[in-house]
Structure formats: C-alpha cells, structure tokens
Amino acid sequence: MPRILAIDYGIKRTGIAVTDDLQIIASGLTTIPSETTIAFLANYFAKENVTKVLIGEPKQMNGQPSESATVIDKFVIQFTTAFPEIKVERVDERFTSKMAFQTMIDSGLKKKQRQNKALIDEIAATIMLQDYLTRKMI
Known part of the structure; x- marks a missing residue:
C-alpha cells in the first residue's frame, strides 16, 4: 500500500512526516529548510510510493486564513505543478505546534531540547x- 506524507510548511523550515506501508502509524521523517522542499520531495518520491500528501492549512481561531496562508498557498501551487500525479489534501493545522511542544514536555525532553524548532515542526x-489517519478509520 502506498504511503501518505504530511507537510508542515513554514517560511524557514518544513516538517515532514510519513505513514508506514499499511497507513496505520505516522512517524516523523525530517525537518528541512523550506527552500529545499520540492527537491527533497522529488528525491523521496523517486524512492518511495506516495499517493497522497497532506499540507497544513493555517487558520486563525475564527476559521479565517492566518498570515502565513499566502506563503503556503504558493507552495501548494509549486507542489501540484511539480507532482501533478500526487493527490493533495489540505488539513487544518491549528494547535499542532502547541501540541508538539506539549508532546516534547510529556516525553521528558530537557528545556534545551524543547527549544529545537526543527523538532517541533517534525512533530507537528x-x-x-x-x-x-485516526479520522480516516472512524
């Protein structure tokens, strides 16, 4: 079964996660500089079978797009142009960074380790x- 990949695209860094072959478990893959995202994905897609990519859609509490939405929308256009055969699904990414930071605390990471913004992006x-994946199973 092909994998599903998730992208937490940011102005500086991009966190990437991927499913296992059975699409049951999500695991952090890496965090990369955002300007290298398309090249990184081209290399990854050449090695792995991915049929769907989730791209975070940043929203404010009232449901309106956040300030970073225009940057991410431009990335979505670049992505769909570079990889037209891969289905893109936008997903609400509200609270994922806060949840990632709380996960780091709950995991017992030291304060210095929790300051690693790249790790926060990957966990998000x-x-x-x-x-x-959980919503898909329900």
Missing part, C-alpha cells in the same frame, strides 16, 4: 498525519 507534521 506527525500529529497532523496521525490525526488524519
């Missing part, structure tokens, strides 16, 4: 993907 992508 993993939370986004696992939430999608």
Whole structure:
C-alpha cells in the first residue's frame, strides 16, 4: 500500500512526516529548510510510493486564513505543478505546534531540547498525519 506524507510548511523550515506501508502509524521523517522542499520531495518520491500528501492549512481561531496562508498557498501551487500525479489534501493545522511542544514536555525532553524548532515542526507534521489517519478509520 502506498504511503501518505504530511507537510508542515513554514517560511524557514518544513516538517515532514510519513505513514508506514499499511497507513496505520505516522512517524516523523525530517525537518528541512523550506527552500529545499520540492527537491527533497522529488528525491523521496523517486524512492518511495506516495499517493497522497497532506499540507497544513493555517487558520486563525475564527476559521479565517492566518498570515502565513499566502506563503503556503504558493507552495501548494509549486507542489501540484511539480507532482501533478500526487493527490493533495489540505488539513487544518491549528494547535499542532502547541501540541508538539506539549508532546516534547510529556516525553521528558530537557528545556534545551524543547527549544529545537526543527523538532517541533517534525512533530507537528506527525500529529497532523496521525490525526488524519485516526479520522480516516472512524
């Protein structure tokens, strides 16, 4: 079965998570500089079978797009142009960074380790993907 990949795209960094072959468990893959995302994904897609990509959709509490939405919308256009065969699904990414930070605290990571913003982005992508998988099973 092909994998599903989740992207927490940001202005500086992009967190990436991926499912196992059975699409049951989400795992953090990496965090990369955002300007390298398309090249990284081209290399990854050449090695792995991915049929769907989830891309976070940042929203404010009232449901309106946040300030970073225009940057992410531009990335979605780049992605769909580069990989037209891969289905893209936008998912609400509200609270994923806060949930990622709380996960780091709950895991017992030291304060210095919790300041690693790259790890927060990767965990946020993993939370986004696992939430999608859970909703898909219901």
